[in-house]
Amino acid sequence: MANRTIGVASLLGMLTALWAVFVYAPTEATMGIVQRIFYFHVSAALMGFFAFFVVFVSSIAFLLKRDLAWDRIARCSAEIGVLFASINLATGILWAKPIWGIWWTWDARLTLQLLLWILFVSYIMLGAYIAEPMKRAALQAVFGILAFIDVPINFMAIRWWRTQHPSPVILGGEGSGLDIDMYIALIITMAAFMLLYTYLLGHRLAVERTQEEVEYFEQLVHSQ
């Protein structure tokens, strides 16, 4: 039950992260305590990126090795990636409201996360509409690769688009450097998120394997 130990580890990690964010890190001068959303908000975004990178790598691995285990990792990681991206978007909205009084700002980073979210929800939906596992895996892998390649292009497009129509920026712009303690708090939160991602992935993979087992037995009973 390796996943059980990772589960406990991620729980401890989360507790230390909370300690780091609420106790260790100093209060930001201008924005006040609401700025503490920043740590989880940014970590969620980075974990979203990491999850989609795992989808990209396992998609390529599947196309080369034709082993459904890679397809399973890609699909589960995409799901968790969407979960983290959703959290990032939600916390972004809840942060923009108190700071600028608007629900949504077309801030470059937030917009990019929204595009990522859309891309990988389409990836998941594509899988829902194909029956045969090998075919589904191949098509999802191809789209997973195309979607991930879209990310850097999106990044550039949105950044230039932002310079044309500047709007409030979540992180207070490039200029405002972070205080050392804030950095440390962020690093701790990132580590806790990484543990959490691994735990969720392991758990989701177990569910997926059981699901395939059920399908196998159902097919067996059906053809009895």
Added chain:
Amino acid sequence: MNWLVAAYSVFFIGIFAYTLMMSRKQKDLDRRIEELRSLIKESDLHDS
């Protein structure tokens, strides 16, 4: 202040709901497997 609470509760609710959903699904699937196994055992006894 309550924005802060809202943001962090969104996070924990999200993660907790997802984990809960997964473990509930895991339980259902395990139960389903047991059902199917007994079904197969029954029909094996039946045939042999």
Added chain:
Amino acid sequence: MRPLAALILKDIAVEMRRRESVISMMMFGLLVTVIFSFAFEPSGAERDLIAPGMLWVALTFAGVIGLNRSLAIDLDNDCLQGLLLAPVSRGSLYVGKVASNFLFMLIAELVIVPLFIIFNDLRLGGDLLWLILIVVLGTFGFAAVGTILSAISANTRMREVMLPMLQIPLTLPMIIAAVAATSLILGEDKEGFGSWMNLIIGFDIIFLIVSYLVFEYVVEE
């Protein structure tokens, strides 16, 4: 070159007989333009603000309509299987399809874009050539991405819905660039136009190459 030419000529010959793809794109593009004119009734300065967005929404959805048809002619009577039997690399099948889709979209745009300019009476002056360049490069991006996505969605149950759902998110960066570049043309200062064009060209090249490499995994069983 011969197999590639054969593929393109075949697509043209079938399209001449069925007359499905180009006409439907043309009509759909016009309808979207007309709807926007009613919806926004832009006039004066604000028109130059809205027009680029309207144009590229019209072209995007017209493109999706055409791409939905693009593989249908090969799936009919299992002709795709006939193509896969030929001693031709899957990549060249893809390039052949991109070329014919690109051609059909351009023909449809020969009608959509001029009428768009007339309906919204945009004053382009000398910049018409730049607009044509953006439209051509943008259309190529749609064709390159759309061809492989139409092959992917041909395997799913909800084919007509699946293609736009996959195509639009994937081509968003290029749509952003195309709209931005088009609005620069309508405005006075052209600053930044070059970087937007580079982005579109980069998008076209990257997706053409990657799709060329992975196309075989989409069509094989």
Added chain:
Amino acid sequence: MELSRDSEPAVGPAAYAMEAEGITKSYGHLRALRGVSFQVPKGEFVTLFGKNGAGKTTFLKIAATLARPSGGRLRIHGVDIQDEPERIRRQIGFLSHSTSVYRDLTPLENLRFFSRLYGVGHTDEHINALIERIGLGRRKNDPVRAFSRGLHQRVGLARVMLHDPALLLLDEPYTGLDASAVEILNRMLDEVVAGGRTVILTTHDLELGLRASTKIHIIDRGKIVYSAARSDPGVREAYARHIRVGATK
């Protein structure tokens, strides 16, 4: 009616036109092929009998490099299908139930397209001669859409013969044909065999399958269950046992 040129088909030195070893193929949990192994010497006319769903079409698709086997190895003229698929595709002709010709185009346009696609670049006279030979002369300029099943299939067969394949794979070619179409198809097949080509034909019809074949195999639920020379007396009994008795469970 000389369909294929009398020159020896350009193939590798290998003795066998087709060698299958333990070919398996599964779609999800459904195991369509469970380990099919048999060899087809060059110039042989092999008939593969099997009920619907026994795995005939799946096997032919793998041999035609259209589908990837889940396991096992298959060689065409000594070349493994996963090593050099394109080289193999030059040497095989595959005609499935759907003829894979463009229904909006005429036979002439179809054949012109496929000859360019295969890079054989036949001149129009050559194609017209082929069209005459398969008895489509009068319908040359009508879109294939209007053709009967028999005529339709002849265009398909012409497509398959265009690049003069050494190995012909025909999947249930007789289904849906009327008597005269069957007769014309048989004449074409005899000619192909006379030209030294190898044929693998699948069908569930005993008489048509036995007509010109030299060797037969019976496939059931993804495995070869019986193999014999055509003249072997046990063939009819094996056919009755495997094919007619009950549907594939």
